Amino acid sequence: MGSATPADGPLVIADRSFASRLIVGTGKYRSNAEMVSAIRASGSEMVTVAVRRVDLDRSRDEGILHHLDPAEFFLLPNTAGCYTAPDAVRYARLGRAAGLNDWVKLEVIGDDRTLLPDTTATLDAARELVADGFRVLAYTNDDLITALRLEDAGCAAVMPLASPIGSGLGLVNPYYIREIKRRLEVPVIVDAGVGTASDACLTMEQGVDGVLMNTALAAAENPVGMAGAMRLAVRAGREAYLAGRMASREIAVPSSPAAGMLE
């Protein structure tokens, strides 16, 4: 008998470890109850949240802390919606001031049609936030050079996209993602663009440390069902990567013996 799949360790980022390699967002769900059910079904321990103005004219329980217990989930504040480094730094500091942790999912957008990152501004903000004591998990393009610079800047993890945020286009450039993973020492989390379970599985098969997604769950017909599928897909992709896939070839090789056929 062959040996079992090599044992996988936890996802370790900075000084924390996570049993799940799936990180999920909390936006765009139809209800808070559905969001919490989906997150639980995903098995994720780390979930992202956004920083926004309190709506002074509406109900008082719209804040996400009324629905997500920071003792159950590790909440990762993001800087989504920021288009400049100073804005991202401001939002990161507001998130930290909530008092949960000093981590931030850094995101500086450069274009509102593609939501592609402004990598120069992302680097500027990353340097400032690292100097200010943050654990920075930086959303970025699938560009090796930027990824290397973000690592040099002291980011705790680098998070290249699979494809544009909310697009569901899946992993458009597996080669670039593999190369980023090969060249960085800090964890590489693929963030954004995953649409369905096969995308998540394929992404994990590239050897990356984790996947972050939001819309794939929130916009599924059944978010809880999709969350369960993503949990399995991330696990399957990781185990397939660890097991080592066969070489692919463009000619068939029979699986049954050529010898022993009848006359």
Next chain:
Amino acid sequence: MTVSREGTAAAAPSIVVNGDPREVEPGLSVAELLYGLGLDAAMVVVERNRQILARQDLAGTPVEDGDRFELVHFVGGG
């Protein structure tokens, strides 16, 4: 008749909260401002004139004329 400096100071401070101008009663602390808005200070982060106020400073910080507040919290996001 002239309006003294003291008279001006006793007038209701005009402030801006999350982009909206408001008048509040004189002598309020930031903690009292939040309470008056129906907000739980434990769930809100306060930025006053671009400076984040630590929770322990909310009660001891007066609301002053011209103050600009941003009151933020966590919402769903990716």
